[in-house]
Amino acid sequence: STGVAGGNDFQWCFSQVKGAIDEDVAEADIISTVEFNYSGELLATGDKGGRVVIFQHEQESKNRPHLRGEYNVYSTFQSHEPEFDYLKSLEIEEKINKIRWLPQQNAAHFLLSTNDKTIKLWKISERDKRAEGYNLKDEDGRLRDPFRITSLRVPVLMPMDLMVEASPRRIFANAHTYHINSISVNSDHETYLSADDLRINLWHLEITDRSFIFEEPEDPSSRSFFSEIISSISDVKFSHSGRYMMTRDYLSVKVWDLNMENRPVETYQVHEYLRSKLCSLYENDCIFDKFECCWNGSDSAIMTGSYNNFFRMFDRNTRRDITLEASRESSKPRATLKPRKVSTGGKRKKDEISVDSLDFNKKILHTAWHPKDNVIAVAATNNLYIFQDKIN
Amino acid sequence: MKGQKRKLPPEDEEVSDRSSPFWESQRQFVFSVSLNKYQRGQELPEPSLRRSVLIANTLRQVSMEACRAPSVDMEVSQPQCSSSSALQESFLTAAAIHQSSVMFANSHSALTSCPLVSLNYLSNCATNRSPASCHSSASNTPLSVKDDDEDWGSMSMDPDFSLSAAISSILSALDSTIDASPQAAPRTPLRSLENLSAPSEGGAAWMKQGGRGYGGSWEQQEEYGPRESSVEVMRSSYLSDLTVEDLFQDIDTSLLERDMGVLGLIGNGGGYPAGDDLLRYLPPFPSSSSYSSSSPQHPFSLSLNQNLKCLPSFSSFSPLSSSPSFSPSPSFSGQSHMREGLELEHLMEILVES
Numbered sequence: 058s059t060g061v062a063g064g065n066d067f068q069w070c071f072s073q074v075k076g077a078i079d080e081d082v083a084e085a086d087i088i089s090t091v092e093f094n095y096s097g098e099l100l101a102t103g104d105k106g107g108r109v110v111i112f113q114h115e116q117e118s119k120n121r122p123h124l125r126g127e128y129n130v131y132s133t134f135q136s137h138e139p140e141f142d143y144l145k146s147l148e149i150e151e152k153i154n155k156i157r158w159l160p161q162q163n164a165a166h167f168l169l170s171t172n173d174k175t176i177k178l179w180k181i182s183e184r185d186k187r188a189e190g191y192n193l194k195d196e197d198g199r200l201r202d203p204f205r206i207t208s209l210r211v212p213v214l215m216p217m218d219l220m221v222e223a224s225p226r227r228i229f230a231n232a233h234t235y236h237i238n239s240i241s242v243n244s245d246h247e248t249y250l251s252a253d254d255l256r257i258n259l260w261h262l263e264i265t266d267r268s269f270i271f272e273e274p275e276d277p278s279s280r281s282f283f284s285e286i287i288s289s290i291s292d293v294k295f296s297h298s299g300r301y302m303m304t305r306d307y308l309s310v311k312v313w314d315l316n317m318e319n320r321p322v323e324t325y326q327v328h329e330y331l332r333s334k335l336c337s338l339y340e341n342d343c344i345f346d347k348f349e350c351c352w353n354g355s356d357s358a359i360m361t362g363s364y365n366n367f368f369r370m371f372d373r374n375t376r377r378d379i380t381l382e383a384s385r386e387s388s389k390p391r392a393t394l395k396p397r398k399v400s401t402g403g404k405r406k407k408d409e410i411s412v413d414s415l416d417f418n419k420k421i422l423h424t425a426w427h428p429k430d431n432v433i434a435v436a437a438t439n440n441l442y443i444f445q446d447k448i449n
Numbered sequence: 450m451k452g453q454k455r456k457l458p459p460e461d462e463e464v465s466d467r468s469s470p471f472w473e474s475q476r477q478f479v480f481s482v483s484l485n486k487y488q489r490g491q492e493l494p495e496p497s498l499r500r501s502v503l504i505a506n507t508l509r510q511v512s513m514e515a516c517r518a519p520s521v522d523m524e525v526s527q528p529q530c531s532s533s534s535a536l537q538e539s540f541l542t543a544a545a546i547h548q549s550s551v552m553f554a555n556s557h558s559a560l561t562s563c564p565l566v567s568l569n570y571l572s573n574c575a576t577n578r579s580p581a582s583c584h585s586s587a588s589n590t591p592l593s594v595k596d597d598d599e600d601w602g603s604m605s606m607d608p609d610f611s612l613s614a615a616i617s618s619i620l621s622a623l624d625s626t627i628d629a630s631p632q633a634a635p636r637t638p639l640r641s642l643e644n645l646s647a648p649s650e651g652g653a654a655w656m657k658q659g660g661r662g663y664g665g666s667w668e669q670q671e672e673y674g675p676r677e678s679s680v681e682v683m684r685s686s687y688l689s690d691l692t693v694e695d696l697f698q699d700i701d702t703s704l705l706e707r708d709m710g711v712l713g714l715i716g717n718g719g720g721y722p723a724g725d726d727l728l729r730y731l732p733p734f735p736s737s738s739s740y741s742s743s744s745p746q747h748p749f750s751l752s753l754n755q756n757l758k759c760l761p762s763f764s765s766f767s768p769l770s771s772s773p774s775f776s777p778s779p780s781f782s783g784q785s786h787m788r789e790g791l792e793l794e795h796l797m798e799i800l801v802e803s
Contacts, residue, residue: 147494235498254498282479282511286503336475339507340482345500 068447069381070393072432073127075112076440078385088436090423094158094166097427100128100434101168102441103153107137109170109223111181128443132181134223137172149174157240157249167226169249173236176251178227184220188212238347273311273320283335283344291347296356297428303359305350308332310361310371325371325378328363330401330412343417353426362421365410366437367397383421383435383442393447476511483508 077086085106092101100112113131140149150173159167165182190212194200235253242249275284287307294303302313304321308329311321327348331338338344343364350361362368363380371378380397387394400409423436431446486504490496 145494236495282476282507285506285510289499289503336479339479345503 068393069431069433069444070391070447071388071442072391072445073443074385074388074440075110075128075443082439086439088423088439088441089152089154090156091425091434091436091441092156092158092168093425093427093434094168095160095428097429097432099131099158099166100425100443101156101158102434102436103136103156103170104439105150105152107135107139107151107153107172109134109136109153109156109168109179111221132221132223134179136170136177136179137175140174142174154236154238155240157242159242169240169242171237171240171251174230174233176229176237176240177225178229179223180226181221181223184222185216185218186214187217189215272318281335283339286339286344287335292349294350294352296352297354298356301356303350303352305348305361307344307346307348310350310359312359312373323373325359325369327361327369328399330399334412338417341417343420346420347422348420349423351424351426353431354429358426360424360426360433362424362435364417364420365415366419366421367399368421368424368435381444383437383440385440388442391447394444476514479507480511480515483511 076088077083085104085108087105088102089105090101090103093099094101098114100114102110102112104110109132110130111132112128114128115126117126136153137151139151141147142149152172153170154173155169155171157169159169159178161167165180168179168181170177170179189196190210192201192206192209192212193203229251233251233253237251237253240249240251275288290304290306292305296302300315301322302315304311304313308331309327310325312323312325314322335344348362350359352359357374358370358372360368360370366383367380368383369378369380380399381394382397395408398406398409399415400406400411405411419437421435421437425434427433433444435442435444483504487501487508490501490504
């Protein structure tokens with residue numbers, strides 16, 4: 058399917074939820090990044106405790122072909138530990154800010170994971186065989202007395218329970234003064250970028266001599282005390298085609314044509330009803346929340362998060378948009394998600410929620426869209442929701 | 450926002466129309482919130498750059514709007530401009546931002562030259578009733594005090610209105626400090642550790658241990674903290690009078706040499722280079738009391754190269770059997786030893802040469 062969002066002929070339904078149900082959320086369990094790999098077979102999450110959990114998509118079972126396969130835990134490992142910068146007398150958080158997969162080149166999978174200061178390249182490899190029948194040692198590893206060996210044998214590879222191992226292959230540290238907020242793998246598969254608030258570091262890169270600034274002139278009529286803050290960009294994503302770029306600021310998502318720097322080609326309002334609340338949102342710091350955005354596989358739809366565990370999708374072709382909620386209440390298997398609506402006028406219709414009732418502690422900052430299928434992963438604090446399209 | 454008590458006037462609607470009666474109260478609200486956030490942010494050891502910049506810019510914008518004439522009603526604006534609260538606000542902003550810029554600068558590089566002169570400049574302004582005397586940020590001497598009968602309207606319409614200029618100059622000093630400070634103490638980036646055989650967590654934990662073990666005595670930053678910017682400033686000027694030799698000149702080394710002889714570390718090429726013992730005996734740095742020669746508990750070996758280049762890094766604290774606070778990390782390469790040593794050396798150079 059080509060990934061059309063919204064509309065009457067298309068519906069999202071619940072697939073899975075991972076994470077504790079407990080109301081008491083452990084700080085370390087808060088999910089800080091979500092990323093599908095290039096094939097969509099693997100889904101990685103990073104959390105505030107420095108752990109990476111990788112889910113693998115399992116094949117549809119022959120008995121129930123109407124069910125898309127599920128994502129189950131494939132590997133878990135501790136990527137980053139808290140560090141101490143003794144020159145500044147600071148603890149460096151172990152929270153994983155970003156995970157990026159490298160394109161797969163052999164049987165092993167490689168990913169980059171970063172906290173505020175250190176980027177690590179991890180190799181994730183499977184082991185499902187082991188050699189048995191060594192000459193010099195027993196099955197339990199004890200060395201055999203060489204004098205007792207009377208014949209030679211060739212070790213045989215025997216199947217074993219699948220073991221997934223993660224090992225760090227490279228560590229890139231101490232190259233950023235400010236906190237690393239993003240990494241991006243280049244299409245040459247050999248180089249990547251890491252960026253903090255001020256600078257971008259290039260690792261193994263040939264330098265390009267061209268750069269463009271994309272900037273939309275400010276609308277003077279909408280100027281306010283918070284104009285600068287709300288126009289600050291919290292996320293940038295290239296389209297899969299490489300032709301477009303999407304930016305997320307506090308209230309909107311903008312799509313830019315890379316051939317045109319002076320204004321975006323499309324602007325989508327995520328939660329315009331918050332514009333009149335900016336004073337309060339500034340006071341409680343919500344105005345600094347950094348929402349991410351993502352494209353679907355065909356670049357025909359975009360998705361981003363909001364408050365109250367709402368997330369929004371925009372269809373670029375039909376111009377339809379939809380608001381959905383990631384909640385435990387709507388988490389029954391294959392339950393269709395109901396569109397949500399925030400009432401802006403005086404009258405609140407049934408099933409609508411008023412702006413003042415929104416829970417600003419429930420924010421969806423990280424979302425990911427499967428590169429090929431209509432499967433999405435939405436991180437709601439410490440829970441990972443997976444939704445898929447309804448297969449009729 | 451659920452259940453949160455509102456401090457705003459009942460009209461929560463953000464007012465962009467300057468002539469609205471709520472505009473000024475909203476401006477003051479945003480100003481006080483911004484100032485609060487700014488100051489709290491600067492107290493953090495590692496403020497988020499994006500957040501700091503956005504808050505600083507917002508603070509600058511609302512304080513500059515305090516004395517800008519609205520497009521409509523001049524009569525309304527004049528009392529605002531000449532009101533002491535607006536003036537006080539702006540001075541408070543400038544002073545707070547300047548003081549914070551000192552703290553911020555110090556928290557990001559060991560030492561930067563602080564624009565102390567601006568503080569005097571500001572206090573001169575504060576003593577004059579007319580803001581026009583602060584005009585021209587270039588000079589430190591206040592201009593003659595102008596008459597109270599001066600036409601406030603024309604002054605406040607002047608795009609180079611003195612207060613704005615004063616605030617702008619200080620804020621741009623802040624900007625250049627922010628921009629300059631990360632370059633002032635560039636860190637040598639680690640080359641990647643290749644072909645790791647063991648997870649690096651062991652190494653990281655070891656570093657943490659090492660840091661804690663000597664963090665208290667070696668890193669005086671912990672003691673002073675980013676709040677005490679004046680102490681930082683004093684300390685830096687104290688150190689600038691010293692040369693490297695001076696630092697270690699009058700420390701009694703006789704006890705060290707005796708001890709090191711007993712441990713078999715001198716002369717016969719015992720297991721550890723002399724440098725590794727160095728930090729055990731180094732005085733807490735840089736408290737002045739340690740530099741007296743009458744502190745026998747801190748002997749110091751003068752046989753070491755005095756230009757500090759041989760100061761061992763934290764990571765070369767070889768595990769002497771008598772020091773239980775360290776454990777070796779086999780997975781750490783010599784590269785990181787060198788890097789730590791270089792950073793420390795760099796820090797020492799900055800402190801001494803500044």
